[in-house]
Amino acid sequence: MAQSASALERKNLVRRTVNPSDKRERRIALTRSGRREYAELLGKADEVQRILFCALHPDGHAAALAVxxxxxxxxxDPEERDVAPPPRPAS
Structure with a gap:
């Protein structure tokens, strides 16, 4: 997590600060550039979802979204995961 935050901070997408009342706590917030990038990516994600879902019958949307x-x-909800993940292949 710290490496990801550092990479995002180097790209000026997030800013990390220390909570003044509890020095152990770190806060991460999007910068103006980060908010702009997030909005752009969210729009692209919506478009990809629209393209994927237009190929499905509406009755299959909920199942596809779950997958x-x-x-x-x-x-x-953590309880949604009622099926154990498949075993990983042996190396």
Missing amino acids: LRDLAGVHA
Whole structure:
């Protein structure tokens, strides 16, 4: 996480600060450039989603979205993940 934050900070997309009342806590906030980049990426993500979903019957949208969230590791509720992930192939 710290490496990712450092990379984003070097690109001037985020700013890290220390909480003045608790020096152990670090805060990360988007810079103006970061907000602009985020808005641009969000628009592109919406367009990709629209393209993917237009090929599906509307009844399949919820299932497709669940698969995409699974692939991305994004879950609104940790309890949504009721199936164990597949085993990793042996090296």
